[in-house]
Amino acid sequence: MATATRKTTARKPAARKSAPKSKAQTKTRAAKAQVETGPVERAAYLQVGAALAVRDTVVEAISELRELSDRDAATRELNKLERRGRTASNRVERKVRQRRNRVERELKRNRTRVERELRTRRRDAEKQIEVVRKDATRLVDEVTTSVEERIAPVVERIQKVAA
Secondary structure, three states: OOOOOOOOOOOOOOOOOOOOOOHHHHHHHHHHHHOOOOHHHHHHHHHHHHHHHHHHHHHHHHHHHHHOOOHHHHHHHHHHHHHHHHHHHHHHHHHHHHHHHHHHHHHHHHHHHHHHHHHHHHHHHHHHHHHHHHHHHHHHHHHHHHHHHHHHHHHHHHHHHHO
């Protein structure tokens, strides 16, 4: 018996001639197109679409690897992909390091500025406190002197009367 060989690729269906559409069919299709999908359906369609996109990418990558005929070509391709991945990883690490350094510099600059402002304001407050303290001491001394000068004659009279 002879065995028949079969093709592994799927056969594409022949193109159909489109029959003229009636107005009722056109309206029905337009009405179906205008029906809005709910959020659950949209979420499901989104997930299915994303999965199909990933599947297409994987299929494409595998087909590219299958096209490599010998081991050396496959090794070169894998090394190329590895270098590309390492380069991308290094680029991301470099950007993260630059951003971290920029943030640290900005933080240090802000901290230094705030500390300098704080020292300046503290010095100004201490000077104002010292001025107020000196003024208060001077006023107390003036009042004490004035009171003593006014009370001195009264004290002398009382001492003369008591003596």
